[in-house]
Amino acid sequence: MEELLQVGVVTQTHGIRGEVKVFPTTDDAGRFRDLKKIFLDTGREKLPLEIQGVKFFKQFVIVKFKGLDTINEVERFRRCPLLVPREDAVPLEEDEYYIADMIGMQVETEDGKAFGTLKDVMETGANDVYVIDSISHGEVLVPAIKECIRKVDVAEGKMTVHLMDGLVQE
Incomplete structure (x- = not known):
């Protein structure tokens, strides 16, 4: 299991005083108000940063990191993910x-036959869609609804699905 979970991605700088514009990848962008520390994944290292201030603008979060006070200091953070330790993550519902x-x-x-591997999750307006790399059907899109997703066992790394008519071509 991942110990660090992504909560956003820096899209660009905001102004000249060291603020960055963040696209939230969490269900609750308001959670940034409660965050004090965060990790910035530069690709080479996970840089621990302290959050000094948070504002909201449209669908973005404007974040100011303590000790980074100019545009030049944060310019290199574009497209870098922001991560939080699992213990600081928002608790999950059932x-x-x-x-x-x-x-x-x-x-x-449902009949226990291997179908494939979950390779991505697309977040849409109504419900998520699971992208499954199927053994015999190629890429299959399965809606994350109770009618299709019968069981998810994170500990075992297994998911059981019901393939509704039309999801796969026979």
Whole structure:
């Protein structure tokens, strides 16, 4: 299981005083108000940063990091993910899962036959859609609804699905 979970991605700088514009990848962008520390994934290292201030603008979060006070100091953070330790993550409700824990899960049908591997989760307006790399059907899109997703076992890394008519071509 991933110990650090992504909550946003820096899209660009904001102004000249060291603020960055963040696209939230969490269900609750308001959670940034409660965050004090965060990790910035530069690709080479996970840089611990302290959050000094948070504002909201449209669908973005404007974040100011302590000790980084100029545009030049934060310019290099573009496209870098922002991560929080699992213990600082928002608690999950019943039938909710962290996407990071689901990627790579083995998917099987209700009759126990291997179907494929979960390779991505698309977040849409109505419900998420699971992108499954199927053994015999290629890429299959399965809506994350109770009628299709019968069981998710994060500990075992397994998901059981019901394939409704039309989801796969026979």
